[in-house]
Amino acid sequence: MENLNTDDFAHKIKQDKNAVIIDVRTPKEWKDGIIPNARLINLFEPVTFQREITGLDKDRNYYIYCRSGNRSGQACKIMESKGFKTYNLSGGIMQWNKELSKPVF
Numbered sequence: 001m002e003n004l005n006t007d008d009f010a011h012k013i014k015q016d017k018n019a020v021i022i023d024v025r026t027p028k029e030w031k032d033g034i035i036p037n038a039r040l041i042n043l044f045e046p047v048t049f050q051r052e053i054t055g056l057d058k059d060r061n062y063y064i065y066c067r068s069g070n071r072s073g074q075a076c077k078i079m080e081s082k083g084f085k086t087y088n089l090s091g092g093i094m095q096w097n098k099e100l101s102k103p104v105f
Contacts, residue, residue: 001076003090009063010098012087018060024049024075025066025093033100035065035093040103043071049078058083065089065096 004012013019013035023034024043034040041052043066056062062084066072069092076086089096 001073001080001086001088003069003073003088005090006095006097009065009087009089013063016061016063020056020060020062022062022064022075023066023093024064024071029067030103033093034103035096036099036101038065038101038103041075043075049075053079053082053084056084060085062086063089066092068092068094 013021021035021038023030023038023040025040026042026044027040030040041049043049062079064072064075064086069088069090072088072092076088079086
């Protein structure tokens with residue numbers, strides 16, 4: 001797991017053709033706005049979280065965020081233990097000073 005600040009996180013996503021952005025917040029938090037193109041996989045639903053990550057491609061790079069960086073750090077550790085390459089947004093979306101999108105359901 002690599003912890004990245006907002007600028008590095010945004011830059012790496014833009015440069016990485018294998019980037020997948022994952023938001024591990026709750027659906028209620030998700031509705032407040034997301035980093036563009038993020039996919040919701042709620043860490044607080046552990047069975048669903050495990051099932052969802054099992055189906056992911058290990059050849060991709062996963063950029064993970066939450067509200068403050070704590071849950072995304074946990075998610076990164078879980079995913080790294082299963083062979084995924086992960087990047088954590090330090091400080092979470094609270095530190096994100098870039099554009100947010102409205103989620104599409």
